[in-house]
Amino acid sequence: MLAVWYHGVKLRGRGLLLDMAEDISDASLAELAGQLLGSSAERRANAARKIAELTVDRKNETIRTRLAEAGAIPGLVRLLGSSDGHAGDFATQALFHLARSKANRELIRLAGGIEPLSGLLSSGPASKVLEPALLALINLSNNCAPNREAMCTKGKAVQRLSRLLGSGKLNDKLLGYAVMLVERLIVTKDSWAVRLKDVLREAGGIHVFAQLLADSVASPESSLVQNLVSVLASVVNNHTENREVVREAYAIPMLVQVLQAGPALPAVESATAALASLATGSTGNKKAIPQAGGIPQLVRLLSSGEDHAVTKNAVVALMVLTYSHPENRERVRRAGAVPLLVGLLQAGPGKLITEKATWTLSNLAQANQENQDAIREAGAIPVLVKLLESGDEGSIVKSAASAIASLCADNDSNREEAQEAGAVAPLLRLASQEELPAAKNAERALKAVSSGSEAYRGAIGEALTKASYRGGPAPTNLAAAPQSEKGRPKASLGLKSAVAALGKGLTSVAKAAGAMGPASARMSGELPHRGSRSPRGHGGRKEPAGIHSYKESFAVPVMESYDPHPITYQNTGHSFMAAMGSGVGQGPVMPPPPPGHPLFGPPPPSTSSAPAPATAPLPTKQ
The missing domain is CATH 1.25.10.10 (Leucine-rich Repeat Variant)
Structure with a gap:
């Protein structure tokens, strides 16, 4: 009967319904609302039917507001699930219509309507009231977090919907409504909604x-x-x-x-x-x-x-x-992803997709020479160097430095191209500023780019020494250098960490320049630190737990003093972790080079005819 009546109302035409709604007085609406609470079951059912009929036009906001002001909502809620003929069915239909108005959604909840409407979800797939109940709850959930919470707590809507959907007896229309309601309840930013993920699984x-x-x-x-x-x-x-x-x-x-x-x-x-x-x-x-x-x-x-x-x-x-999956790195390359990912780098440093594509290339290049070569051949290295110079010293530069570190690990062709593309200068700048998020990745990239070239490693070490004095460029004389309490020039922690990372390549260059003392030898790993229990340096610390995931992730030789450091990637609410190296060298500050070292400008006039020691130039391609 309800379905026949509902479709009959639609056939009457919008014009007639609008005329009925506009012509009825406020007093008549109040009388109609009062009949919902009357003693006659027939009059209650008729009143609910008339209200459902008056509110069927979704565009008529006025009549919905007037009926709510007349007090119709509490009476309709009382009739939900009623055995008075079809009063409960008509009341459900009327509340579905009234809930189209945002203000009415709160009034229906305050009148206690959420729980009985949710209860109608258990009325069975063949129930005539199921469709208007689903539609009423869908409307009530729209842009109203308190209503959604009430449905899921007091109304247990998710459990009821899971049983209803699992019955396999819903027609296509009801199936669509039920799934839509679950989507409205779960796919929200409501803080309490995270519990529904467990509720849905358990049901x-x-x-x-x-x-x-x-x-x-x-x-x-x-x-x-x-x-x-x-x-x-x-x-x-x-x-x-x-x-x-x-x-x-x-x-x-x-x-x-x-x-x-x-x-x-x-x-x-x-x-x-x-x-x-x-x-x-x-x-x-x-x-x-x-x-x-x-x-x-x-x-x-x-x-x-x-x-x-x-x-x-x-x-x-x-x-x-x-990430941490060598087989998938092969599959992704074979699927033709590398040129497409390199193309996405052109989106620019301000785009999230550039950062994600850069991290993906970094993953692909880890411990995989075929991928490293494919990424180089796709033209990625010059683009990555440009990202290092973009001025964005946050996530995008961090990912670009990581990608260069992965690409240049054990790959001479990539090292040569990175050097020619000018990667060293921006990496030096980043590595010498410990406070920057990209500093650690830049140090690893420098290590990878300079690996295999003693002269290059030494020159990088010297350049980093010049760049690492606090307060700007290296001083031109000892008196101008910022002094520590012990009279030594102040060097940043980035200097100590990077010198340790550069290793023995710096040692030979520093010795040739006459700048290597016991303290700097300890920093480069040639001498143990005071109090160390191992000749490894850095306090003899053992490799921390979790370092193996870092080694696999970056495929770059790492010092045993590096600790895992989390990095979080954000997308559609997802959180991704990568074990990154962290930590700084533990040795004392390197003493200043003697007068005449390139750090302090030209040497004083010499009384000897012996030539001054040469510094290691950056190698150039012949």
């Missing part, structure tokens, strides 16, 4: 959603698929246990299949975000996604445009998949 909802996606994935353009994928993307975001459950529910192949629809569909954006989250911190998912054919699909989406959300999500997914 079996993740397996239900995976099965529903398998049944409907052939129509990726549908709102049903969009809502299903959106919920799955949300429940795996920052949730380790749910990531495993989604894989166990065989949802990953379905998410990969959605990617085939192309970047224009909203479901594809959600699917790429879901895959990025699924791969985070999960070795099993990093294996399952390639097995489902995910890497070629993600690489294909890199061509969607640098400003497209799908492109950004695809880059993040590839970044996570290639």
